[in-house]
Amino acid sequence: MGASKTSTSQPVRRRRADVVARAIDVLDEHGLADWSMRRLAADLGVQPSALYHHFAGKDELLAAMADELLERGRRPVEIVTWESELRLVCVELRDAMRSHRDAAELIAGVHARGEGAQEPVRRMAAALARAGADDDLARVGAGLVLHFAFAHVGDDDADFALGLEIVLDGLTARLVR
Amino acid sequence: MGASKTSTSQPVRRRRADVVARAIDVLDEHGLADWSMRRLAADLGVQPSALYHHFAGKDELLAAMADELLERGRRPVEIVTWESELRLVCVELRDAMRSHRDAAELIAGVHARGEGAQEPVRRMAAALARAGADDDLARVGAGLVLHFAFAHVGDDDADFALGLEIVLDGLTARLVR
DNA sequence: GGCATAGGTGAACACTGTTCAGGTTAGGGT
DNA sequence: ACCCTAACCTGAACAGTGTTCACCTATGCC
Numbered sequence: 001m002g003a004s005k006t007s008t009s010q011p012v013r014r015r016r017a018d019v020v021a022r023a024i025d026v027l028d029e030h031g032l033a034d035w036s037m038r039r040l041a042a043d044l045g046v047q048p049s050a051l052y053h054h055f056a057g058k059d060e061l062l063a064a065m066a067d068e069l070l071e072r073g074r075r076p077v078e079i080v081t082w083e084s085e086l087r088l089v090c091v092e093l094r095d096a097m098r099s100h101r102d103a104a105e106l107i108a109g110v111h112a113r114g115e116g117a118q119e120p121v122r123r124m125a126a127a128l129a130r131a132g133a134d135d136d137l138a139r140v141g142a143g144l145v146l147h148f149a150f151a152h153v154g155d156d157d158a159d160f161a162l163g164l165e166i167v168l169d170g171l172t173a174r175l176v177r
Numbered sequence: 178m179g180a181s182k183t184s185t186s187q188p189v190r191r192r193r194a195d196v197v198a199r200a201i202d203v204l205d206e207h208g209l210a211d212w213s214m215r216r217l218a219a220d221l222g223v224q225p226s227a228l229y230h231h232f233a234g235k236d237e238l239l240a241a242m243a244d245e246l247l248e249r250g251r252r253p254v255e256i257v258t259w260e261s262e263l264r265l266v267c268v269e270l271r272d273a274m275r276s277h278r279d280a281a282e283l284i285a286g287v288h289a290r291g292e293g294a295q296e297p298v299r300r301m302a303a304a305l306a307r308a309g310a311d312d313d314l315a316r317v318g319a320g321l322v323l324h325f326a327f328a329h330v331g332d333d334d335a336d337f338a339l340g341l342e343i344v345l346d347g348l349t350a351r352l353v354r
Numbered sequence: 355g356g357c358a359t360a361g362g363t364g365a366a367c368a369c370t371g372t373t374c375a376g377g378t379t380a381g382g383g384t
Numbered sequence: 385a386c387c388c389t390a391a392c393c394t395g396a397a398c399a400g401t402g403t404t405c406a407c408c409t410a411t412g413c414c
Binding site for chain 1: 369370371372373374
Binding site: 146147166173 | 282289313314316317318320321323324325327328329332335336339340342343344345346347348350351
């Protein structure tokens with residue numbers, strides 16, 4: 001961005017965003033298993049304790065990283081059918097999880113702890129609800145597709161597509177009745 | 178040391194199975210997050226280093242715990258159809274994952290690391306192959322059902338059953354064509 | 355009875371996340 | 385221009401973690 005510093009707008013202590021960006025760099029360089037608060041702090045040239053002014057703890061920082069990766073993966077596409085929406089969310093998720101080293105473990109782990117990465121499942125549940133699914137079907141179906149995406153990031157494109165079609169078939173059978 | 182017998186150390190010999198059983202007790206009492214080699218060792222009245230005569234490391238021990246829990250969950254039931262086999266494996270998995278505190282995280286984590294808990298997915302893939310699925314469908318289908326079971330342990334019985342039926346519907350559509 | 359070895363000791367290494375009292379710096383309001 | 389507040393950071397410490405090492409010992413087998 002070519003924006004110059006404007007004194008009219010908020011100074012925007014964007015330290016937090018810097019930390020997240022750096023945290024993702026550290027993830028790329030060392031992997032999730034070797035990612036640590038201390039290593040990130042060292043990489044930032046800062047004491048570990050400084051990180052606790054931006055994040056309550058490691059889990060919150062990891063959640064912010066996951067959300068950032070999901071946000072970067074968003075693509076503005078016009079949605080037509082509920083199936084295309086589900087497919088799009090899956091593709092976005094898949095791309096996000098493959099965009100950086102260990103991003104799949106990161107995102108799945110954060111979601112398992114219920115600390116973030118909640119938006120994809122909300123979007124899918126909403127799409128299913130719009131398609132006429134009742135609450136149970138929307139909730140279960142969205143969770144089904146989400147966890148399918150989590151579990152099959154490592155699969156090749158053909159396997160991933162096949163698995164997704166199986167799930168969508170099962171959902172269709174319950175929606176268009 | 179010299180003349181008197183050391184009062185602080187009394188070697189108690191254990192076997193591998195004893196250690197695993199105790200490890201599961203510790204899991205029940207403290208949860209997975211607070212489970213540690215040192216805590217288990219203390220619970221056994223043994224030095225942490227003694228555990229490394231039975232297991233190469235923490236991961237191997239956790240894998241042994243997961244396998245033990247899955248083994249305990251096995252039930253000898255006669256199988257008729259591929260669907261009933263898949264359902265049975267799911268129920269066994271679900272029961273195993275609910276049988277002890279944090280058993281779901283344990284089993285899913287161990288499986289994610291590819292260190293054990295590989296039998297359920299093999300059984301399901303074999304059932305699908307017997308039903309006429311090609312290699313791709315058997316592999317993808319088994320993984321689909323397995324990860325569904327992993328991801329939805331926390332759901333109530335109705336949600337779990339609904340999700341399973343959706344997946345089975347999707348599979349049926351591709352098998353009986 | 356001797357011996358191999360499975361099992362155990364206790365200390366140490368190199369880490370981890372987190373907390374805390376206290377210092378430094380930058381911006382906005384008066 | 386000043387002060388004040390809040391954000392930001394320091395450095396040390398706490399309470400753990402998994403793992404390794406050299407050395408010792410009890411048990412079962414020939």
